[in-house]
Structure formats: structure tokens, C-alpha cells
Amino acid sequence: MIILVGLVVVAIAVLIQIDIADVHSKLSTNRPMLLSVFFPAALMALFNKMLFGFGEIFHSNVWWSRAFAMREGVGPKAYALGGLLWLPVPIVAGFLGLAAPALGIGISQPDTVGPLVAATLLGTGGALLVFVVVFCSLASSIDSLLAATSDLIVNDIIEPIHRQVSSGNRSRMTDATKRRASSIAIVCLGVLSWAVAYPNIGSLATVLFFAGPMVGSCIWPIVGGLYFRRPSPSAAGASMVIGTAVGLWSYFAIGWFVASLIGASVSGIVFGLLTWLAPDDFIFASLAEETP
Known part of the structure; x- marks a missing residue:
């Protein structure tokens, strides 16, 4: 307020x-x-x-x-x-x-x-x-x-x-x-x-834009893991790592205004390919917490 x-x-x-x-x-x-x-x-x-x-x-x-x-x-x-x-x-x-x-x-x-x-x-x-x-x-x-x-x-x-x-x-x-x-x-x-x-790595905007590829690369693995059985841990991990790496490269090579966009796009492509090529069959019931 x-x-x-x-x-x-x-x-x-x-x-x-x-x-x-x-x-x-x-x-x-x-x-x-x-x-x-x-x-x-x-x-x-x-x-x-x-x-x-x-x-x-x-x-x-x-x-x-x-x-x-x-x-x-x-x-x-x-x-x-x-x-x-x-x-x-x-x-x-x-x-x-x-x-x-x-x-x-x-x-x-x-x-x-x-x-x-x-x-x-x-x-x-x-x-x-x-x-x-x-x-x-x-x-x-x-x-x-x-x-x-x-x-x-x-x-x-x-x-x-x-x-x-x-x-x-x-x-x-x-x-x-x-x-x-x-x-x-x-x-x-x-x-x-x-x-x-403490080292004063930059302004608040700089920090946010630099973190953009890391944040954007999390979208597809989390959505896919929440709603579908087929995504595997390797697909989620690889999509986050590759999306973040390519997004950070674009941050320095192109500009801040495309970093999150490219990171999320690459992450989605990698996640979809690995889910299609190496599908898993996650059992959602395994997430139920055991009570003593």
C-alpha cells in the first residue's frame, strides 16, 4: 500500500x-x-x-x-x-x-x-x-x-x-x-x-536482469514436473543448466532485454526433446509424506 x-x-x-x-x-x-x-x-x-x-x-x-x-x-x-x-x-x-x-x-x-x-x-x-x-x-x-x-x-x-x-x-x-x-x-x-x-556487483536492475536466464529456465521443468509423469530428472536438470548457460551468454553477447527470453526458450526446447527421447514414469503418490 x-x-x-x-x-x-x-x-x-x-x-x-x-x-x-x-x-x-x-x-x-x-x-x-x-x-x-x-x-x-x-x-x-x-x-x-x-x-x-x-x-x-x-x-x-x-x-x-x-x-x-x-x-x-x-x-x-x-x-x-x-x-x-x-x-x-x-x-x-x-x-x-x-x-x-x-x-x-x-x-x-x-x-x-x-x-x-x-x-x-x-x-x-x-x-x-x-x-x-x-x-x-x-x-x-x-x-x-x-x-x-x-x-x-x-x-x-x-x-x-x-x-x-x-x-x-x-x-x-x-x-x-x-x-x-x-x-x-x-x-x-x-x-x-x-x-x-558487499563487493557492489551493480545496480538492482543489473542484478535482476543477470538473474533472468536462471529464473526463466525454471519455468518449463517445474510446469512439466507438476502436471506430467513423463519428464525425467535428467530432462529437468539439463534444461535448467543449458537454458541458463545460453541465456547468460546472450546477456553478455546481445543484451539484457533478450536474456530471459532466450534462456526460457532454450530450456523449453531441451526439456521437450529429452522428455520425448528419454521419457520417465513418475509416481506422484511417492510424494506423500509418511507419518510416524
């Missing part, structure tokens, strides 16, 4: 300062391709980001942990409402990008559009508002990632090991033990994240 309020405030400030017709006129004169629906770079970027978003939802334990925590019938309503609430965000963000030339603002990096527009129109207050919005968006993502990843580590790694070493029986971990293990996992993950981020 803070993110939505911040974007609406900035958008209203833009509309007060300039006229939509003036924005269109200046774009038509100076940057006509930005108004073209068939602008090649824009189309590639659109599908690249779309596949990145799909892969993020499929591969991230944040979404799975929330889906598993919902009672029956809540999931469709919750995700539909969340999508509707988030719909204004890309619309307003795109509008700010189109309005920047009309305001005479030079954009050197794509992820600086919002802060520059807000600071230009609203001064120090606008810069502070954007800082709060960005901080809230990062904090909401980071705490979800830490919690979801700690759940993954505790339930899929630590608890199976605990069962094996507990005098040969299959006893479960107590809730208190799980809570302590989750707390330790969150702290360790936080320290690891700081260590990785």
Missing part, C-alpha cells in the same frame, strides 16, 4: 506540471519509436520481463510457501486481488518513463527514472518519498525471501537429516526446535546475502 500511495503521489505531481498532449507531442517529435507498439526492443523487453516474472513465481519458494499456507478456496481470490492491486504499478511506472523527456529530465539508467522525476517535481520531499517506497519494496521482498528460504532449509534439509540421525527412527522435529533452526537459518542467510552484496 505504501508503494501504491507513493507512485500515485508522484503521478499526480507529474500531471499537475505537464499536459498529456504535450507529452505525446514531444515524444512524437523527439522519440517517435517510444509510441510504436511494434518497437522491436520494447517487444523483446516485454516478453523478457514477462518470462522473468513467470519464472520468479514458479521457482521462488516465497510463492509456494504462501500457497501452501492458504486454506482451500483462498488462493485464487488472494492472487487475483493481489494482481489487481499491483496493476497500477507498471502503468504508473511506464507513464513516468514517458513523461521524463517532456520534463526535460535526462535519464542515464533505467532504474533511476522514478527517483529523478520525484526529486525534480517534489524536491527533497519527493526524494524522501521515493526512498521510503524503495525501502519498503526491498524490505517486503527480503523478509519474504529469508522466511521462505529458511522454511525450505528446515523442512527439506535439516528435518530429513534429523530423522536419519535420531536413533534410526522417523520422529519429527518439535515446533520449538524448528523455530530455533529457522532463526539460525535466517541469520546465516542474512550474513551470506550481505557478503555477496
Whole structure:
């Protein structure tokens, strides 16, 4: 809600300062391709980001942990409402990008559009508002990632090991033990994240685009593994590895706007070929967890 309020405030400030017709006129004169629906770079970027978003939802334990925590019938309503609430965000963000030339603002990096527009129109207050919005968006993502990843580590790694070493029986971990293990996992993950981020490997946009091929390469193996018996572990693993490798190559050789697109495409082709050439017959009942 803070993110939505911040974007609406900035958008209203833009509309007060300039006229939509003036924005269109200046774009038509100076940057006509930005108004073209068939602008090649824009189309590639659109599908690249779309596949990145799909892969993020499929591969991230944040979404799975929330889906598993919902009672029956809540999931469709919750995700539909969340999508509707988030719909204004890309619309307003795109509008700010189109309005920047009309305001005479030079954009050197794509992820600086919002802060520059807000600071230009609203001064120090606008810069502070954007800082709060960005901080809230990062904090909401980071705490979800830490919690979801700690759940993954505790339930899929630590608890199976605990069962094996507990005098040969299959006893479960107590809730208190799980809570302590989750707390330790969150702290360790936080320290690891700081260590990785400390060298300043680039902007947030750079990190996201670089991760795009890895994320996009997860789409087809996960979808195929969820709904079909024939995909094999080798098909899933090979499609992720090859798709990621080719996608990262395209990131450096071509550009960020095709990395996720190429990675997801190659992953899908490899996954389909290996599933056809070496099919498996997975038994879904084997996923049922045994109770002590």
C-alpha cells in the first residue's frame, strides 16, 4: 500500500506540471519509436520481463510457501486481488518513463527514472518519498525471501537429516526446535546475502536482469514436473543448466532485454526433446509424506 500511495503521489505531481498532449507531442517529435507498439526492443523487453516474472513465481519458494499456507478456496481470490492491486504499478511506472523527456529530465539508467522525476517535481520531499517506497519494496521482498528460504532449509534439509540421525527412527522435529533452526537459518542467510552484496556487483536492475536466464529456465521443468509423469530428472536438470548457460551468454553477447527470453526458450526446447527421447514414469503418490 505504501508503494501504491507513493507512485500515485508522484503521478499526480507529474500531471499537475505537464499536459498529456504535450507529452505525446514531444515524444512524437523527439522519440517517435517510444509510441510504436511494434518497437522491436520494447517487444523483446516485454516478453523478457514477462518470462522473468513467470519464472520468479514458479521457482521462488516465497510463492509456494504462501500457497501452501492458504486454506482451500483462498488462493485464487488472494492472487487475483493481489494482481489487481499491483496493476497500477507498471502503468504508473511506464507513464513516468514517458513523461521524463517532456520534463526535460535526462535519464542515464533505467532504474533511476522514478527517483529523478520525484526529486525534480517534489524536491527533497519527493526524494524522501521515493526512498521510503524503495525501502519498503526491498524490505517486503527480503523478509519474504529469508522466511521462505529458511522454511525450505528446515523442512527439506535439516528435518530429513534429523530423522536419519535420531536413533534410526522417523520422529519429527518439535515446533520449538524448528523455530530455533529457522532463526539460525535466517541469520546465516542474512550474513551470506550481505557478503555477496558487499563487493557492489551493480545496480538492482543489473542484478535482476543477470538473474533472468536462471529464473526463466525454471519455468518449463517445474510446469512439466507438476502436471506430467513423463519428464525425467535428467530432462529437468539439463534444461535448467543449458537454458541458463545460453541465456547468460546472450546477456553478455546481445543484451539484457533478450536474456530471459532466450534462456526460457532454450530450456523449453531441451526439456521437450529429452522428455520425448528419454521419457520417465513418475509416481506422484511417492510424494506423500509418511507419518510416524
